[in-house]
Amino acid sequence: MANLPLKNIIFHFLIILLILVVQTKARQLDIHYYEHSCPQAERIIRHVVHDATLHDSKVAPRILRMFFHDCFVRGCDASVLLDSTDDNIAEKDGPPNKSLRSYYVIDEVKARLEEACPHTVSCADIIAIAARDVVILSGGPYWEVYKGRKDGKISRANETLGLPRPSFSSSKLIEIFSSKGLGIKDLVTLSGGHTLGFAHCASFEARLHRYNDYFDIDPTMDIIFANMLKKKCANRHKRDNNAGYYLDSTSSIFDNEYYKRLVAGKGVLGSDQALYNDYRSKFLVESYAKYEALFFMEFTTSMIKLGNLGVNNHHHGEIRRNCRHVN
Structure with a gap:
């Protein structure tokens, strides 16, 4: 390595340092962590x-x-x-x-x-x-x-x-996920968690009334679906502040129906529908809509990645006796 240019030496050093950091973080978490201390x-x-x-x-x-x-x-x-x-x-x-x-x-x-x-x-x-x-x-x-x-x-x-907010564009969502070390695939995959979700009218009403200078309703929405949501949210302030709609037609079942609805223009949240309308993520939405097994496989991978974010080590964290209060 003595004959290599300085910039190459620095590059190799940084790669080695990155590998050490990744290995150190990986050692912090273990599938069998409680195997002896709390097996139950x-x-x-x-x-x-x-x-x-x-x-x-x-x-x-x-x-x-x-x-x-x-x-x-x-x-x-x-x-x-x-x-x-x-x-x-x-x-x-x-x-x-x-x-x-x-x-x-x-x-x-x-x-x-x-x-x-x-x-x-x-x-x-x-x-x-x-x-x-x-x-x-x-x-x-x-x-x-x-x-x-x-x-x-x-x-x-x-x-x-x-x-992330319901009104965010796909570009804004990609930016936020990227700042956490998560890619577009993670964004689209983890959004599939909305298969179990419910949204209050306040989260999507902006798509149903005076959407912009040209359209009253968000043009990416299925018109029949949009009119149904309008009825669900009519006079919500007078009658039901909890009015809203499920993000998935099979709301109690974890499946790929969420993606099928995006393909059909029936995404409730603007941020969800944006994933299908962006060429960078559209193919993933379509793939998950067709192949539930693929969605399941990728979901487990992305959930493990999400679970590794900002893991506290022994010096900066504790084990609370009560989850609501620090020790």
């Missing part, structure tokens, strides 16, 4: 989540969304679970997280784990495992969850303003 952890989580979904159909989409929103802000550190205090408004009280709810499920899981294995399983790992379990319970694919995350100590509501 996943069974306890699965049992509580299963019971909760039987009693409330909204638990599955809320926990899946909770995982997305947690990882996208400060990494997967359970900062979304922290309660606000007198001197700080936490993430859960930020505008995008007002509708998450179902925190009680995580509270119940944590209480049982503290009885079985005190101060052992992190809240961040609980969310990651619970998100996997609600997908399986809804008919979706299984994947091994890498564990060993630590819980963060900081949670700020203003940081949730950077989360």
